[in-house]
Amino acid sequence: MADNPARILILDDDADVAYAAQLVLRRCAGKVATLADPRQLARHLLGGVPDVVLLDFNFTPGRTDGAEGLALLDQLRALPEPPLVIVMTAYADVALAVEAMKRGASDFLTKPWDNARLLAVVEGALAQRGMQAAAAAPAAANDPLMGDSLPMRQLRALIASVGPTQANVMVLGENGVGKELAARAIHLASRRAAGQFLAVDMGSLPEATLESELFGHRKGSFTDARSDRAGRFQAASGGTLFLDEIGNLPLAAQSKLLTALERREVTPLGADRPQAIDVRIVSATNLDEARLYDAQVFRPDLLFRLNTIVLRVPPLRERRDDIPALLRHYLAHYRELYGKAPGTIAPEAFDALCAHHWPGNVRALRHACERAVILGQPGAYGLADFGLHGGAPAIVARPRAAGADMLALDTLERDAVAAAMTQARGNISHAAILLGISRAALYRKRSKHGL
Numbered sequence: 001m002a003d004n005p006a007r008i009l010i011l012d013d014d015a016d017v018a019y020a021a022q023l024v025l026r027r028c029a030g031k032v033a034t035l036a037d038p039r040q041l042a043r044h045l046l047g048g049v050p051d052v053v054l055l056d057f058n059f060t061p062g063r064t065d066g067a068e069g070l071a072l073l074d075q076l077r078a079l080p081e082p083p084l085v086i087v088m089t090a091y092a093d094v095a096l097a098v099e100a101m102k103r104g105a106s107d108f109l110t111k112p113w114d115n116a117r118l119l120a121v122v123e124g125a126l127a128q129r130g131m132q133a134a135a136a137a138p139a140a141a142n143d144p145l146m147g148d149s150l151p152m153r154q155l156r157a158l159i160a161s162v163g164p165t166q167a168n169v170m171v172l173g174e175n176g177v178g179k180e181l182a183a184r185a186i187h188l189a190s191r192r193a194a195g196q197f198l199a200v201d202m203g204s205l206p207e208a209t210l211e212s213e214l215f216g217h218r219k220g221s222f223t224d225a226r227s228d229r230a231g232r233f234q235a236a237s238g239g240t241l242f243l244d245e246i247g248n249l250p251l252a253a254q255s256k257l258l259t260a261l262e263r264r265e266v267t268p269l270g271a272d273r274p275q276a277i278d279v280r281i282v283s284a285t286n287l288d289e290a291r292l293y294d295a296q297v298f299r300p301d302l303l304f305r306l307n308t309i310v311l312r313v314p315p316l317r318e319r320r321d322d323i324p325a326l327l328r329h330y331l332a333h334y335r336e337l338y339g340k341a342p343g344t345i346a347p348e349a350f351d352a353l354c355a356h357h358w359p360g361n362v363r364a365l366r367h368a369c370e371r372a373v374i375l376g377q378p379g380a381y382g383l384a385d386f387g388l389h390g391g392a393p394a395i396v397a398r399p400r401a402a403g404a405d406m407l408a409l410d411t412l413e414r415d416a417v418a419a420a421m422t423q424a425r426g427n428i429s430h431a432a433i434l435l436g437i438s439r440a441a442l443y444r445k446r447s448k449h450g451l
Protein backbone atom coordinates (compact mmCIF):
# COMPACT_ATOMS: atom_id res chain seq x y z
CA MET A 1 0.00 0.00 0.00
CA ALA A 2 1.83 3.06 -1.24
CA ASP A 3 -0.02 5.49 1.04
CA ASN A 4 0.53 3.43 4.18
CA PRO A 5 3.45 4.97 6.07
CA ALA A 6 4.11 1.85 8.15
CA ARG A 7 7.72 0.68 8.25
CA ILE A 8 8.78 -2.89 8.80
CA LEU A 9 12.26 -4.29 9.32
CA ILE A 10 13.06 -7.98 8.79
CA LEU A 11 16.19 -9.04 10.63
CA ASP A 12 17.22 -12.48 9.38
CA ASP A 13 20.52 -13.85 8.12
CA ASP A 14 18.74 -16.14 5.66
CA ALA A 15 18.32 -13.92 2.59
CA ASP A 16 15.68 -16.21 1.03
CA VAL A 17 13.49 -16.12 4.14
CA ALA A 18 13.84 -12.34 4.42
CA TYR A 19 13.05 -11.80 0.74
CA ALA A 20 9.98 -14.07 0.85
CA ALA A 21 8.62 -12.18 3.87
CA GLN A 22 9.43 -8.85 2.24
CA LEU A 23 7.37 -9.73 -0.84
CA VAL A 24 4.34 -10.68 1.27
CA LEU A 25 4.57 -7.70 3.62
CA ARG A 26 4.77 -5.09 0.87
CA ARG A 27 1.00 -5.50 0.74
CA CYS A 28 0.53 -3.95 4.16
CA ALA A 29 3.36 -1.45 4.65
CA GLY A 30 4.93 1.48 2.84
CA LYS A 31 8.48 0.33 3.47
CA VAL A 32 9.81 -3.14 4.19
CA ALA A 33 13.56 -3.29 4.79
CA THR A 34 15.72 -6.37 5.37
CA LEU A 35 18.95 -6.69 7.33
CA ALA A 36 21.09 -9.84 7.36
CA ASP A 37 23.76 -8.66 9.81
CA PRO A 38 22.61 -7.46 13.23
CA ARG A 39 25.80 -5.41 13.57
CA GLN A 40 24.23 -3.00 11.09
CA LEU A 41 21.14 -2.52 13.25
CA ALA A 42 22.37 0.56 15.12
CA ARG A 43 23.18 2.33 11.85
CA HIS A 44 19.84 1.31 10.38
CA LEU A 45 18.00 2.77 13.38
CA LEU A 46 19.62 6.16 12.77
CA GLY A 47 17.28 6.41 9.77
CA GLY A 48 14.28 6.00 12.11
CA VAL A 49 12.79 3.28 14.28
CA PRO A 50 10.51 0.92 12.34
CA ASP A 51 6.98 0.22 13.56
CA VAL A 52 7.40 -3.53 13.51
CA VAL A 53 10.53 -5.69 13.54
CA LEU A 54 10.51 -9.35 12.51
CA LEU A 55 13.43 -10.85 14.38
CA ASP A 56 15.24 -14.13 13.90
CA PHE A 57 16.86 -15.80 16.92
CA ASN A 58 20.23 -17.00 15.58
CA PHE A 59 22.71 -15.26 13.30
CA THR A 60 26.13 -16.85 13.82
CA PRO A 61 26.39 -20.13 11.85
CA GLY A 62 26.12 -23.09 14.21
CA ARG A 63 24.42 -21.17 17.03
CA THR A 64 21.00 -22.38 18.01
CA ASP A 65 20.57 -21.10 21.57
CA GLY A 66 18.70 -17.95 20.55
CA ALA A 67 20.84 -15.72 22.79
CA GLU A 68 21.65 -13.36 19.91
CA GLY A 69 17.97 -12.81 19.12
CA LEU A 70 17.08 -12.27 22.78
CA ALA A 71 19.87 -9.70 23.14
CA LEU A 72 18.64 -7.87 20.03
CA LEU A 73 15.11 -7.96 21.42
CA ASP A 74 16.34 -6.32 24.65
CA GLN A 75 18.18 -3.72 22.59
CA LEU A 76 15.09 -2.90 20.54
CA ARG A 77 12.76 -2.81 23.55
CA ALA A 78 15.13 -0.41 25.32
CA LEU A 79 14.73 2.24 22.60
CA PRO A 80 12.83 5.36 23.73
CA GLU A 81 9.98 4.52 21.32
CA PRO A 82 10.42 0.80 20.85
CA PRO A 83 9.01 -1.01 17.83
CA LEU A 84 6.71 -3.99 18.20
CA VAL A 85 8.87 -7.07 17.83
CA ILE A 86 7.64 -10.34 16.31
CA VAL A 87 10.13 -13.14 16.81
CA MET A 88 10.57 -15.89 14.23
CA THR A 89 11.35 -19.33 15.53
CA ALA A 90 11.60 -22.93 14.49
CA TYR A 91 8.73 -25.05 15.80
CA ALA A 92 11.09 -26.74 18.26
CA ASP A 93 11.87 -23.39 19.91
CA VAL A 94 8.52 -22.66 21.47
CA ALA A 95 10.21 -22.32 24.87
CA LEU A 96 12.47 -19.62 23.41
CA ALA A 97 9.47 -17.83 21.97
CA VAL A 98 7.82 -17.90 25.40
CA GLU A 99 10.97 -16.33 26.88
CA ALA A 100 10.85 -13.66 24.14
CA MET A 101 7.21 -12.88 24.96
CA LYS A 102 8.20 -12.49 28.63
CA ARG A 103 10.78 -9.94 27.51
CA GLY A 104 8.24 -7.91 25.57
CA ALA A 105 7.96 -9.47 22.09
CA SER A 106 4.43 -8.83 20.88
CA ASP A 107 3.99 -12.10 19.02
CA PHE A 108 5.85 -14.95 17.39
CA LEU A 109 5.81 -16.87 14.13
CA THR A 110 6.96 -20.41 13.66
CA LYS A 111 8.98 -21.19 10.53
CA PRO A 112 8.12 -22.17 7.91
CA TRP A 113 5.15 -19.84 8.13
CA ASP A 114 2.01 -19.63 6.15
CA ASN A 115 1.73 -16.32 4.25
CA ALA A 116 -1.81 -15.71 5.50
CA ARG A 117 -0.60 -16.10 9.08
CA LEU A 118 2.42 -13.86 8.47
CA LEU A 119 0.14 -11.13 7.10
CA ALA A 120 -2.40 -11.54 9.90
CA VAL A 121 0.26 -11.28 12.61
CA VAL A 122 1.94 -8.23 11.08
CA GLU A 123 -1.36 -6.52 10.32
CA GLY A 124 -2.38 -7.15 13.93
CA ALA A 125 0.84 -5.50 15.13
CA LEU A 126 0.38 -2.55 12.76
CA ALA A 127 -3.20 -2.13 13.93
CA GLN A 128 -1.90 -1.91 17.49
CA ARG A 129 0.35 0.91 16.37
CA GLY A 130 -2.61 2.58 14.72
CA MET A 131 -0.80 2.28 11.39
CA GLN A 132 -3.25 0.03 9.66
CA ALA A 133 -6.07 1.61 7.69
CA ALA A 134 -9.22 0.09 9.17
CA ALA A 135 -10.81 -2.44 6.90
CA ALA A 136 -14.14 -1.21 5.61
CA ALA A 137 -15.89 -4.54 6.04
CA PRO A 138 -17.34 -4.95 9.53
CA ALA A 139 -16.95 -8.74 9.47
CA ALA A 140 -15.01 -10.25 12.36
CA ALA A 141 -13.04 -12.23 9.77
CA ASN A 142 -11.07 -9.11 8.89
CA ASP A 143 -10.20 -8.11 12.43
CA PRO A 144 -6.85 -9.11 13.82
CA LEU A 145 -6.86 -10.48 17.37
CA MET A 146 -5.62 -7.27 18.96
CA GLY A 147 -4.19 -6.63 22.38
CA ASP A 148 -0.70 -6.25 23.77
CA SER A 149 -1.60 -7.10 27.39
CA LEU A 150 0.19 -10.07 28.92
CA PRO A 151 -2.91 -12.36 28.72
CA MET A 152 -3.36 -11.58 25.03
CA ARG A 153 0.31 -12.09 24.24
CA GLN A 154 0.12 -15.43 26.03
CA LEU A 155 -3.05 -16.32 24.15
CA ARG A 156 -1.38 -15.56 20.81
CA ALA A 157 1.67 -17.59 21.83
CA LEU A 158 -0.59 -20.51 22.67
CA ILE A 159 -2.44 -20.17 19.38
CA ALA A 160 0.87 -20.14 17.53
CA SER A 161 1.96 -23.33 19.28
CA VAL A 162 -1.27 -25.32 18.99
CA GLY A 163 -2.29 -23.93 15.58
CA PRO A 164 0.00 -26.15 13.51
CA THR A 165 -1.09 -29.32 15.37
CA GLN A 166 -4.21 -31.32 14.50
CA ALA A 167 -5.52 -31.16 18.08
CA ASN A 168 -9.15 -30.21 18.61
CA VAL A 169 -9.36 -26.95 20.51
CA MET A 170 -12.08 -25.63 22.78
CA VAL A 171 -12.21 -21.87 23.27
CA LEU A 172 -13.83 -20.67 26.49
CA GLY A 173 -14.85 -17.15 27.43
CA GLU A 174 -17.70 -14.74 28.02
CA ASN A 175 -19.77 -13.34 25.17
CA GLY A 176 -17.93 -10.91 22.94
CA VAL A 177 -14.39 -11.61 24.22
CA GLY A 178 -13.14 -12.69 20.79
CA LYS A 179 -13.60 -16.49 20.80
CA GLU A 180 -14.39 -16.59 17.11
CA LEU A 181 -11.40 -14.39 16.30
CA ALA A 182 -9.24 -16.77 18.34
CA ALA A 183 -10.69 -19.72 16.40
CA ARG A 184 -9.91 -17.99 13.10
CA ALA A 185 -6.37 -17.30 14.31
CA ILE A 186 -5.95 -21.02 15.07
CA HIS A 187 -7.12 -21.82 11.55
CA LEU A 188 -4.69 -19.29 10.04
CA ALA A 189 -1.84 -20.74 12.10
CA SER A 190 -2.66 -24.26 10.93
CA ARG A 191 -1.63 -26.27 7.92
CA ARG A 192 -5.27 -26.02 6.88
CA ALA A 193 -5.08 -22.25 6.43
CA ALA A 194 -5.61 -22.51 2.67
CA GLY A 195 -8.85 -24.47 3.31
CA GLN A 196 -12.23 -23.26 4.56
CA PHE A 197 -12.95 -21.84 7.99
CA LEU A 198 -16.60 -22.69 8.43
CA ALA A 199 -18.47 -21.37 11.47
CA VAL A 200 -21.68 -23.07 12.62
CA ASP A 201 -23.82 -21.64 15.39
CA MET A 202 -24.79 -24.86 17.15
CA GLY A 203 -27.17 -23.03 19.44
CA SER A 204 -29.35 -21.88 16.57
CA LEU A 205 -29.58 -25.16 14.60
CA PRO A 206 -33.12 -26.59 15.01
CA GLU A 207 -32.91 -30.08 16.49
CA ALA A 208 -35.12 -31.52 13.75
CA THR A 209 -32.73 -30.52 10.96
CA LEU A 210 -29.47 -30.75 12.86
CA GLU A 211 -28.34 -34.02 11.31
CA SER A 212 -29.06 -32.86 7.79
CA GLU A 213 -27.35 -29.50 8.41
CA LEU A 214 -24.23 -31.10 9.83
CA PHE A 215 -23.96 -34.32 7.85
CA GLY A 216 -25.97 -33.57 4.67
CA HIS A 217 -28.78 -35.51 3.05
CA ARG A 218 -29.74 -37.38 -0.11
CA LYS A 219 -32.59 -36.33 -2.37
CA GLY A 220 -35.90 -37.73 -1.12
CA SER A 221 -34.62 -38.66 2.33
CA PHE A 222 -37.36 -36.43 3.83
CA THR A 223 -40.23 -34.39 2.41
CA ASP A 224 -38.25 -31.20 1.71
CA ALA A 225 -35.09 -32.91 0.49
CA ARG A 226 -35.46 -32.03 -3.19
CA SER A 227 -31.80 -32.56 -4.04
CA ASP A 228 -28.64 -34.00 -2.55
CA ARG A 229 -27.04 -31.59 -0.11
CA ALA A 230 -23.66 -31.63 1.56
CA GLY A 231 -23.53 -30.97 5.30
CA ARG A 232 -21.15 -28.63 7.11
CA PHE A 233 -18.70 -31.44 7.77
CA GLN A 234 -18.30 -32.09 4.06
CA ALA A 235 -18.25 -28.37 3.19
CA ALA A 236 -15.38 -27.75 5.59
CA SER A 237 -13.36 -30.69 4.30
CA GLY A 238 -9.63 -29.90 4.35
CA GLY A 239 -10.28 -26.92 6.62
CA THR A 240 -11.53 -26.03 10.09
CA LEU A 241 -15.08 -26.47 11.36
CA PHE A 242 -15.85 -23.94 14.09
CA LEU A 243 -18.68 -25.21 16.30
CA ASP A 244 -19.80 -22.07 18.10
CA GLU A 245 -22.07 -22.12 21.18
CA ILE A 246 -21.39 -25.84 21.56
CA GLY A 247 -22.62 -25.66 25.16
CA ASN A 248 -26.16 -25.08 23.86
CA LEU A 249 -26.31 -28.37 21.96
CA PRO A 250 -29.09 -30.61 23.31
CA LEU A 251 -27.93 -33.93 24.82
CA ALA A 252 -29.50 -36.02 22.04
CA ALA A 253 -27.65 -34.04 19.38
CA GLN A 254 -24.43 -34.35 21.38
CA SER A 255 -24.46 -38.13 20.94
CA LYS A 256 -24.75 -37.80 17.14
CA LEU A 257 -21.83 -35.42 17.06
CA LEU A 258 -19.83 -37.75 19.28
CA THR A 259 -20.41 -40.68 16.93
CA ALA A 260 -19.19 -38.62 13.96
CA LEU A 261 -16.06 -37.52 15.78
CA GLU A 262 -15.27 -41.00 17.12
CA ARG A 263 -15.63 -42.69 13.77
CA ARG A 264 -14.26 -39.75 11.78
CA GLU A 265 -17.05 -40.33 9.31
CA VAL A 266 -20.60 -39.11 8.76
CA THR A 267 -23.56 -40.66 7.01
CA PRO A 268 -25.77 -38.17 5.15
CA LEU A 269 -29.49 -38.73 5.80
CA GLY A 270 -30.81 -41.25 3.29
CA ALA A 271 -27.31 -42.43 2.27
CA ASP A 272 -26.38 -46.06 2.63
CA ARG A 273 -22.71 -45.59 3.29
CA PRO A 274 -20.67 -43.24 5.48
CA GLN A 275 -18.21 -40.65 4.19
CA ALA A 276 -14.83 -40.06 5.80
CA ILE A 277 -14.39 -36.57 7.21
CA ASP A 278 -11.29 -34.42 7.12
CA VAL A 279 -11.90 -31.47 9.42
CA ARG A 280 -10.22 -29.99 12.42
CA ILE A 281 -12.74 -29.08 15.08
CA VAL A 282 -12.49 -25.86 17.03
CA SER A 283 -15.42 -25.30 19.35
CA ALA A 284 -16.41 -22.46 21.64
CA THR A 285 -18.77 -21.82 24.49
CA ASN A 286 -19.55 -19.14 27.02
CA LEU A 287 -20.75 -21.71 29.58
CA ASP A 288 -18.81 -21.45 32.78
CA GLU A 289 -16.61 -24.44 33.39
CA ALA A 290 -18.68 -25.79 36.30
CA ARG A 291 -21.67 -26.14 33.95
CA LEU A 292 -19.57 -27.52 31.12
CA TYR A 293 -18.22 -30.28 33.33
CA ASP A 294 -21.72 -31.17 34.58
CA ALA A 295 -22.67 -34.44 32.86
CA GLN A 296 -26.36 -33.38 32.91
CA VAL A 297 -25.43 -30.49 30.61
CA PHE A 298 -22.60 -31.84 28.49
CA ARG A 299 -21.52 -35.42 27.78
CA PRO A 300 -18.06 -35.97 29.28
CA ASP A 301 -17.06 -38.29 26.40
CA LEU A 302 -17.87 -35.59 23.85
CA LEU A 303 -16.07 -33.00 25.94
CA PHE A 304 -13.03 -35.26 25.99
CA ARG A 305 -13.07 -35.35 22.18
CA LEU A 306 -13.39 -31.60 21.84
CA ASN A 307 -11.09 -30.19 24.48
CA THR A 308 -7.69 -31.71 23.75
CA ILE A 309 -6.50 -28.12 24.14
CA VAL A 310 -8.47 -25.50 26.06
CA LEU A 311 -7.96 -21.79 25.34
CA ARG A 312 -9.42 -19.28 27.74
CA VAL A 313 -10.00 -15.79 26.37
CA PRO A 314 -10.09 -13.46 29.37
CA PRO A 315 -12.81 -10.83 29.74
CA LEU A 316 -11.82 -7.29 28.78
CA ARG A 317 -12.00 -6.09 32.41
CA GLU A 318 -9.10 -8.46 33.18
CA ARG A 319 -6.90 -6.96 30.47
CA ARG A 320 -7.57 -3.27 30.70
CA ASP A 321 -4.21 -2.47 29.08
CA ASP A 322 -5.85 -3.43 25.78
CA ILE A 323 -8.68 -0.90 26.03
CA PRO A 324 -6.87 2.20 24.64
CA ALA A 325 -5.65 0.41 21.50
CA LEU A 326 -9.08 -1.15 20.90
CA LEU A 327 -10.75 2.24 21.28
CA ARG A 328 -8.32 3.80 18.82
CA HIS A 329 -8.73 0.92 16.39
CA TYR A 330 -12.52 0.85 16.32
CA LEU A 331 -12.94 4.64 16.33
CA ALA A 332 -10.61 4.82 13.30
CA HIS A 333 -12.46 1.90 11.69
CA TYR A 334 -15.88 3.54 11.97
CA ARG A 335 -14.60 7.01 11.06
CA GLU A 336 -13.30 5.57 7.84
CA LEU A 337 -16.46 3.53 7.26
CA TYR A 338 -18.74 6.55 7.75
CA GLY A 339 -16.38 9.11 6.20
CA LYS A 340 -16.10 11.16 9.41
CA ALA A 341 -13.35 13.60 10.35
CA PRO A 342 -10.70 12.51 12.88
CA GLY A 343 -11.45 13.23 16.54
CA THR A 344 -10.11 12.49 20.00
CA ILE A 345 -11.71 11.21 23.19
CA ALA A 346 -12.17 13.79 25.95
CA PRO A 347 -9.76 12.95 28.83
CA GLU A 348 -12.50 12.22 31.45
CA ALA A 349 -14.34 10.04 28.93
CA PHE A 350 -11.14 8.16 28.15
CA ASP A 351 -10.50 7.48 31.86
CA ALA A 352 -14.08 6.29 32.36
CA LEU A 353 -13.93 4.03 29.30
CA CYS A 354 -10.70 2.48 30.55
CA ALA A 355 -12.24 1.89 33.98
CA HIS A 356 -15.58 0.55 32.67
CA HIS A 357 -16.59 -3.01 33.59
CA TRP A 358 -17.39 -3.92 29.94
CA PRO A 359 -19.83 -6.79 30.61
CA GLY A 360 -20.29 -7.15 26.82
CA ASN A 361 -16.52 -7.21 26.32
CA VAL A 362 -14.90 -6.22 23.00
CA ARG A 363 -18.15 -6.49 21.05
CA ALA A 364 -19.73 -3.88 23.35
CA LEU A 365 -16.67 -1.65 23.06
CA ARG A 366 -16.88 -1.91 19.30
CA HIS A 367 -20.57 -0.95 19.30
CA ALA A 368 -19.87 1.93 21.68
CA CYS A 369 -17.23 3.25 19.26
CA GLU A 370 -19.64 2.99 16.32
CA ARG A 371 -22.24 4.93 18.29
CA ALA A 372 -19.72 7.64 19.26
CA VAL A 373 -18.60 8.07 15.66
CA ILE A 374 -22.19 8.33 14.40
CA LEU A 375 -23.60 10.56 17.16
CA GLY A 376 -20.60 12.32 18.69
CA GLN A 377 -18.94 15.58 17.82
CA PRO A 378 -15.71 14.71 15.99
CA GLY A 379 -13.67 17.31 17.94
CA ALA A 380 -13.70 15.32 21.18
CA TYR A 381 -16.08 12.47 21.94
CA GLY A 382 -17.67 12.73 25.40
CA LEU A 383 -18.63 9.79 27.60
CA ALA A 384 -22.33 10.16 26.73
CA ASP A 385 -21.51 9.59 23.04
CA PHE A 386 -20.48 6.03 23.84
CA GLY A 387 -23.89 5.26 25.37
CA LEU A 388 -22.65 2.92 28.05
CA HIS A 389 -25.27 1.09 30.04
CA GLY A 390 -25.01 -0.94 33.18
CA GLY A 391 -24.49 1.69 35.87
CA ALA A 392 -21.47 3.60 36.90
CA PRO A 393 -18.48 2.68 34.81
CA ALA A 394 -15.96 3.01 37.57
CA ILE A 395 -14.22 -0.15 38.58
CA VAL A 396 -11.25 -0.01 40.81
CA ALA A 397 -8.29 -1.59 39.07
CA ARG A 398 -7.04 -4.51 41.10
CA PRO A 399 -3.31 -4.77 41.49
CA ARG A 400 -2.07 -7.88 39.75
CA ALA A 401 -1.63 -10.59 42.37
CA ALA A 402 1.98 -11.41 43.01
CA GLY A 403 2.90 -14.46 41.01
CA ALA A 404 0.00 -14.13 38.55
CA ASP A 405 2.42 -13.88 35.63
CA MET A 406 4.13 -17.07 36.78
CA LEU A 407 0.79 -18.85 37.03
CA ALA A 408 -0.12 -17.81 33.50
CA LEU A 409 3.26 -18.91 32.21
CA ASP A 410 2.82 -22.18 33.98
CA THR A 411 -0.46 -22.71 32.16
CA LEU A 412 1.25 -21.82 28.88
CA GLU A 413 4.00 -24.34 29.56
CA ARG A 414 1.47 -27.01 30.49
CA ASP A 415 -0.53 -26.40 27.31
CA ALA A 416 2.61 -26.39 25.14
CA VAL A 417 3.69 -29.73 26.64
CA ALA A 418 0.21 -31.19 26.17
CA ALA A 419 0.08 -29.96 22.55
CA ALA A 420 3.47 -31.47 21.77
CA MET A 421 2.48 -34.80 23.33
CA THR A 422 -0.69 -34.81 21.24
CA GLN A 423 1.14 -33.97 18.05
CA ALA A 424 3.77 -36.60 18.78
CA ARG A 425 0.99 -39.12 19.51
CA GLY A 426 2.50 -39.81 22.92
CA ASN A 427 6.03 -40.42 21.64
CA ILE A 428 8.30 -38.82 24.27
CA SER A 429 11.36 -38.46 22.02
CA HIS A 430 9.35 -36.85 19.27
CA ALA A 431 7.55 -34.50 21.68
CA ALA A 432 10.88 -33.50 23.26
CA ILE A 433 12.23 -32.60 19.80
CA LEU A 434 9.11 -30.58 19.05
CA LEU A 435 9.55 -28.63 22.27
CA GLY A 436 13.31 -28.30 21.86
CA ILE A 437 14.03 -29.84 25.27
CA SER A 438 15.65 -33.06 26.45
CA ARG A 439 13.65 -36.22 27.16
CA ALA A 440 14.55 -35.91 30.84
CA ALA A 441 13.29 -32.32 30.95
CA LEU A 442 10.07 -33.43 29.26
CA TYR A 443 9.56 -36.20 31.86
CA ARG A 444 10.05 -33.61 34.63
CA LYS A 445 7.59 -31.18 33.03
CA ARG A 446 5.01 -33.91 32.51
CA SER A 447 5.16 -34.98 36.09
CA LYS A 448 5.13 -31.34 37.30
CA HIS A 449 1.89 -30.72 35.36
CA GLY A 450 0.40 -34.15 36.01
CA LEU A 451 0.35 -34.99 32.29
Ligand SMILES: Nc1ncnc2c1ncn2[C@@H]1O[C@H](COP(=O)(O)OP(=O)(O)OP(=O)(O)O)[C@@H](O)[C@H]1O
Pocket: 139, 140, 143, 144, 145, 146, 147, 173, 174, 175, 176, 177, 178, 179, 180, 181, 182, 244, 284, 286, 362, 363, 366
Ligand atom coordinates in the same frame (compact mmCIF):
# COMPACT_ATOMS: atom_id res chain seq x y z
N1 LIG B 1 -8.88 -9.01 20.54
C1 LIG B 1 -9.72 -8.39 19.68
N2 LIG B 1 -9.24 -7.49 18.80
C2 LIG B 1 -10.07 -6.86 17.93
N3 LIG B 1 -11.38 -7.07 17.88
C3 LIG B 1 -11.92 -7.96 18.70
C4 LIG B 1 -11.11 -8.67 19.65
N4 LIG B 1 -11.90 -9.51 20.33
C5 LIG B 1 -13.12 -9.34 19.85
N5 LIG B 1 -13.17 -8.42 18.87
C6 LIG B 1 -14.34 -7.98 18.11
O1 LIG B 1 -15.47 -8.12 18.99
C7 LIG B 1 -16.55 -8.73 18.32
C8 LIG B 1 -16.91 -10.05 19.00
O2 LIG B 1 -15.85 -10.98 18.73
P1 LIG B 1 -16.16 -12.54 18.58
O3 LIG B 1 -17.37 -12.76 17.74
O4 LIG B 1 -14.91 -13.22 18.17
O5 LIG B 1 -16.50 -12.85 20.10
P2 LIG B 1 -17.10 -14.20 20.73
O6 LIG B 1 -16.41 -14.40 22.03
O7 LIG B 1 -17.02 -15.31 19.73
O8 LIG B 1 -18.59 -13.75 20.98
P3 LIG B 1 -19.88 -14.69 21.23
O9 LIG B 1 -19.60 -15.54 22.43
O10 LIG B 1 -20.94 -13.68 21.53
O11 LIG B 1 -20.11 -15.45 19.98
C9 LIG B 1 -16.14 -8.89 16.87
O12 LIG B 1 -16.59 -7.76 16.16
C10 LIG B 1 -14.63 -8.90 16.93
O13 LIG B 1 -14.09 -8.40 15.74
